[in-house]
Amino acid sequence: MKIALTVFVWLIAAALPALAQEQTPSLFFTDGELARIEEAVRALPASKRMHAKHLLHLGSIVYVGPENWVVWLQGDKWTPETDRPNMHIVEVTANEVLLSLVPRRDEPPQTVTLRPHQSYNLLTGEVIEGW
Numbered sequence: 001m002k003i004a005l006t007v008f009v010w011l012i013a014a015a016l017p018a019l020a021q022e023q024t025p026s027l028f029f030t031d032g033e034l035a036r037i038e039e040a041v042r043a044l045p046a047s048k049r050m051h052a053k054h055l056l057h058l059g060s061i062v063y064v065g066p067e068n069w070v071v072w073l074q075g076d077k078w079t080p081e082t083d084r085p086n087m088h089i090v091e092v093t094a095n096e097v098l099l100s101l102v103p104r105r106d107e108p109p110q111t112v113t114l115r116p117h118q119s120y121n122l123l124t125g126e127v128i129e130g131w
Contacts, residue, residue, distance in 0.1 A: 054123045056087075056101070058114040063094040071097055 029037065059072035069092045071078045078089060090111070091098040099112045103122060112120050112127070119128050 055119040055121055055128075056099075056112070056114075057119040058097055058116055060116045061092060061094065061097060063092060066092075073097070073099075 057074060059075065062070045067080055069080065071089065071092060073087075073089075080089075082089070086102045088100045089097060090100050096113050096115045099114065099120075101110045101112055101120075101122075102108075103110060110125075114120060114127065117130060119130065120126075121128060
């Protein structure tokens with residue numbers, strides 16, 4: 001037992017310098033891997049990088065009642081008091097959000113219903129699952 005404990009301590013001590021060198025802000029990727037990911041994103045054609053900007057994404061709904069809810073839309077927290085000039089939440093239920101959108105100033109408002117983890121493609125008018 002004493003020999004096994006000694007071997008275990010020796011293995012941990014041998015691994016510590018390598019662990020200290022691998023300090024990274026990411027739980028899953030090393031600094032080198034993060035750099036390669038960022039490089040790959042920069043290498044994408046502009047049309048692919050900009051694609052997400054044309055999607056209106058509903059992340060989640062926390063519904064307590066008709067006047068007591070929180071939704072995460074485009075990564076922002078919305079409450080009954082939140083409003084934007086080109087987007088208004090008309091109604092929220094436990095399962096979906098009814099939005100009124102003004103895509104461009106000269107166009108009439110559009111009504112869109114989204115469920116959590118759905119996105120509305122502003123270019124095509126299509127509702128798609130995910131982002």
